[in-house]
Amino acid sequence: MxxxxxxxxxxxxxxxxxxxxxxxxxxxxxxxxxPYDVRLLSFEAMKQPSHLARHPFGQIPxxxxxxxxxxxSGAIVLHIAEQxxxxxxxxxxxxxxxxTWLFAALTTVEPPIVERSMASILERDRPWYxxxxxxxxxxxxxxxxxxxxxxxxxxxxxxxxxxxxxxxVTVLRRLDGSGLLEEWPDLAAYIARAEARPAYxxxxxxxxxxxQAASAG
Ligand code: GTB
Numbered sequence: 001m002x003x004x005x006x007x008x009x010x011x012x013x014x015x016x017x018x019x020x021x022x023x024x025x026x027x028x029x030x031x032x033x034x035p036y037d038v039r040l041l042s043f044e045a046m047k048q049p050s051h052l053a054r055h056p057f058g059q060i061p062x063x064x065x066x067x068x069x070x071x072x073s074g075a076i077v078l079h080i081a082e083q084x085x086x087x088x089x090x091x092x093x094x095x096x097x098x099x100t101w102l103f104a105a106l107t108t109v110e111p112p113i114v115e116r117s118m119a120s121i122l123e124r125d126r127p128w129y130x131x132x133x134x135x136x137x138x139x140x141x142x143x144x145x146x147x148x149x150x151x152x153x154x155x156x157x158x159x160x161x162x163x164x165x166x167x168x169v170t171v172l173r174r175l176d177g178s179g180l181l182e183e184w185p186d187l188a189a190y191i192a193r194a195e196a197r198p199a200y201x202x203x204x205x206x207x208x209x210x211x212q213a214a215s216a217g
Contacts, residue, residue: 003037004029004065006076007051008210010040016211017176018204021073022061024170026206028077028163030199032084040210074106077163087163094159101157101164109147110171112139117174140180148184155193169194 008022022038029036045051047058054062055071063070063079070076078099081087088095116136123129147168151157156165169191175181181188194200 002065003035004063005037005039006064007039007041007046007054007060007062008207009060010042010045010210011214012207012211016208018207019174019176020060020207021170023203023207024073024167025061025063025076025080026203027166027170027200028080028087030202031166031197032080032086034080034084038206038210074102074167077167078102081163087166089160089162097158098162098164101162102167105164105167105171109143109168110174112136112143113171113174116140116178120178137178137180140175140178141183144180144184144187148186151186151190153186155190161194161197165194 006022006025008026009020012020014020026036026038041051041060046055046060051062052058054064054069057071059071061071061073061076063076068079070079077087088098116133116139119129119132119136123132156162157168158164172181172187172191181191195204
């Protein structure tokens, strides 16, 4: 069977920090040992009809393999996890809980983190930013506090490392540089534990190499 193809930024605005959402898909492929190819896109190419046919919102990442074409990083990671052993437990109840954590990362934890991140980029010079930031920080802190209470010293969210942890860690990494993660050393250790996984390291190096090539060219 031919290798799956995903799309990613040709020149990621995160400057190779692995914060764009192709990183979670790359990491999932590496965890399950599935080689893949990457089609790199400029911002302009992402808005062309050929890409809009794959992604109605003109974004990355997308996924194509064996007649299946997907967009949305959560759907792609879940699909990879369902196609290969390694990211979801065999036991049906544990599997359902791992999928629950994947959704929790995307729909409960990611929104306040993205809201804070976007405000810090787009509103930093606005007169209301200084007043708004404490509320944005507090919304993030609420989730971090709750996550920390759930982890309660465990290595992973629910037993063995799963697609739920993979997604949660990619979501939390977007707080890098905010100073908020440092308030929960257990969460910082949770992220570091995930980042130490060889699959993560390979995925990170691959996306960094793309940025370095774009910068050199
Ligand atoms: N819900 C979708 C998913 O999960 O796949 C969201 C996809 C998405 O937001 N894609 C972004 C994109 O294509 C790239 S990842 N943006 C271009 C556009 O909308 O025109 C988001 C992202 C971008 C940059 C950073 N960064 O620089 O730190 C972090 C995250």
